[in-house]
Amino acid sequence: MTHPAPIVDTTPRLQLHRISKRYPGCLANDAIDLSIAPGEIHALLGENGAGKSTLMKIIYGVTHADSGEMIWQGQRVSMRNPAQARGLGIGMVFQHFSLFETLTVAQNIALAMGAAAGTPKQLEPKIREVSQRYGMALEPERLVHSLSIGERQRVEIVRCLMQDIRLLILDEPTSVLTPQEADELFVTLRRLAAEGCSILFISHKLGEVRALCHSATVLRSGRVAGHCVPAECSDQQLAQLMVGEAAALITDYPKVTGTDVWLNVQGLSWHNPDPFGCSLKGIDLQVRSGEIVGIAGVAGNGQDELLALLSGEERLPHVDSARISFNLEPVAHLRPDARRQLGLAFVPADRLGHGAVPELSLADNALLTAFQQGLVSKGLIQRGRVLALANTIIERFGVKTPDAQTPARSLSGGNLQKFILGREILQQPKLLVAAHPTWGVDVGAAATIHRALIALRESGAAILVISEDLDELFQISDRLGALCSGRMSPLQATVDTRLTDVGGWMAGQFDTPQSLVPATH
Missing domain, CATH: 3.40.50.300 (P-loop containing nucleotide triphosphate hydrolases)
Structure with a gap:
């Protein structure tokens, strides 16, 4: 007896068609197209000001596009706010932290997850378990204002990992992590991708993009400048795609001895x-x-x-x-x-x-x-x-x-x-x-x-x-x-x-x- 082949859902997790967003004096996004498959780790590259963060905020409902359409798992959606995005299974770690400094770690996470997830006290054991499992130890009872920048970043990441997410958006998630911590995070991200979670990854550390990401879209001045497979490119080639000219970007400076x-x-x-x-x-x-x-x-x-x-x-x-x-x-x-x-x-x-x-x-x-x-x-x-x-x-x-x-x-x-x-x-x-x-x-x-x-x-x-x-x-x-x-x-x-x-x-x-x-x- 011949068993039928398993049905594989080839529908893209997320599609953006001609997304545009204008601010006074600046066209941040200009007719951007983007597609992410289930289980894909997709890098978004570009200089500062190229429009990456604006595009991420549009996907997450923080900002609304002036034109274009967003298709989520085959259905057109109008993302009104982050709560709707989270309800659909979209999580985001911002480059600038979105935490209440006078609240505890557990209270911040409880606010993001909603009342159905339980009280901050009820969430504390799970916060400890998730943070320890992924090598980002946190004390749920600590006030956020007492945390270092690196520890606050951990709160952002753990807050997303505790949700049932289908798309995880990471805006410079390793900026304040050591190489060992970044490696541990990558293990987590690869595990999430293997389970079908899509990941949209913004980073200026080209080595980690090459090591982690399956594909990449490059933005320049608000437009899509090209696509590539990062593993097949050198850091110099990726830099050139981003800025147009990579000369003198990576320099070995001579070492000197100080005086007084x-x-x-x-x-x-x-x-x-x-x-x-x-x-x-x-x-x-x-x-x-x-x-x-x-x-x-x-x-x-x-x-x-x-x-x-x-x-x-x-x-x-x-x-x-x-x-x-x-x-x-x-x-x-x-x-x-x-x-x-x-x-x-x-x-x-x-x-x-x-x-x-x-x-x-x-x-x-x-x-x-x-x-x-x-x-x-x-x-x-x-x-x-x-x-x-x-x-x-x-x-x-x-x-x-x-x-x-x-x-x-x-x-x-x-x-x-x-x-x-x-x-x-x-x-x-x-x-x-x-x-x-x-x-x-x-x-x-x-x-x-x-x-x-x-x-x-x-x-x-x-x-x-x-x-x-x-x-x-x-x-x-x-x-x-x-x-x-x-x-x-x-x-x-x-x-x-x-x-x-x-x-x-x-x-x-x-x-x-x-x-x-x-x-x-």
């Missing part, structure tokens, strides 16, 4: 009053003029606390002021503005809300930290100078925006990051402290930021970069170290450091002798 110690941290210990936070333990750190020091580490190991103490957002008693010094001057007791007067510039990890005020224009955001640069005279804001500075930042750092009066919230992540970094660099700081400088930005924007950091280094500035992107740290840092549980590893010349060395430091293995051979990572 400008930032000196000695025996810095600090007790974090937050029971879920990380306390610092005896940190020693020196950054010299004319060098870049890179600090690696898994999120939640003291990075936020160290940044707060360096920037002045957290201060030590006057008696301990010498624990941190700028050019031999004790500063640990000083406020942020006083430290800026001594030559500090600061790029925080959270660009929207911490690095910039979303509702303010780019010009007003330039004024926020650069007001000491002749932008205020006798108590009056010099509007012409403020606008000139904002326009200079936009021009010199290639920020894509209609003009300097555009609200910060309307920029793509990469363009806002270029603006914030440009605002700090143009103040010609003697010390720049930058957290995750290229988090979630495309290869073109990352290259622009790296070149700017190298140019600042060559001008004689001392630069401290805290990042979870190890490729970036090896590329631009002259010396490297890592944080683990509030402790700092020894710093070592990048040319003498291997990826396995940094991995050991990130796990707290500080006492293992490091191999002094040329790095191969």
Whole structure:
């Protein structure tokens, strides 16, 4: 007896036909077509501002298209809001987090899942089980405002994994994950795809796109510029599809030795009053003029606390002021503005809300930290100078925006990051402290930021970069170290450091002798 062949549903999970969306001064999406099959991991590539996030928000019901149609599992739909999208089985992890900071992890997840899923208390065991199974440990009772950026990203991902999803949209999901965490996430995504879940994956890390995704659609200036199979392309070929010209996007910068110690941290210990936070333990750190020091580490190991103490957002008693010094001057007791007067510039990890005020224009955001640069005279804001500075930042750092009066919230992540970094660099700081400088930005924007950091280094500035992107740290840092549980590893010349060395430091293995051979990572 011959058994009939199983019926295979070849209907695309999602189809978009000629989707267009216009904002004032910007055509974000221009007649975009896209099709995703069940069980397919589909990459969406493009520069910052190419229209990727807008398209994802249209699928998820956050934004409504001006024209075009969406077909979900063979049926035309008009996505009114995210609740409808979730009801159909669509989950999304946003690049900028959509969490209520004053609520707990469990309360945030309960809100997204609806009353039928149970109370936050009832969801706690499942949250622990799902987060541990996928290697993204979370404590359901913790308040979101006490979480690091990496931990908040875990909440976003776990919140989607707990839903019965048929399409998972991921907008830069690995931006704040270590390589090991990203690998664990990929195991999860491949398992979901094998079970029939479709995945739409946005990432500027081309290596992970090549390793994970079955196919890719490339956007450029709001239009579909092409399609490819990532596994069959090199990083350089993918970059060229995205930006049109890949020259000088991936550069090996020469390593240098700094001169005089400008930032000196000695025996810095600090007790974090937050029971879920990380306390610092005896940190020693020196950054010299004319060098870049890179600090690696898994999120939640003291990075936020160290940044707060360096920037002045957290201060030590006057008696301990010498624990941190700028050019031999004790500063640990000083406020942020006083430290800026001594030559500090600061790029925080959270660009929207911490690095910039979303509702303010780019010009007003330039004024926020650069007001000491002749932008205020006798108590009056010099509007012409403020606008000139904002326009200079936009021009010199290639920020894509209609003009300097555009609200910060309307920029793509990469363009806002270029603006914030440009605002700090143009103040010609003697010390720049930058957290995750290229988090979630495309290869073109990352290259622009790296070149700017190298140019600042060559001008004689001392630069401290805290990042979870190890490729970036090896590329631009002259010396490297890592944080683990509030402790700092020894710093070592990048040319003498291997990826396995940094991995050991990130796990707290500080006492293992490091191999002094040329790095191969």
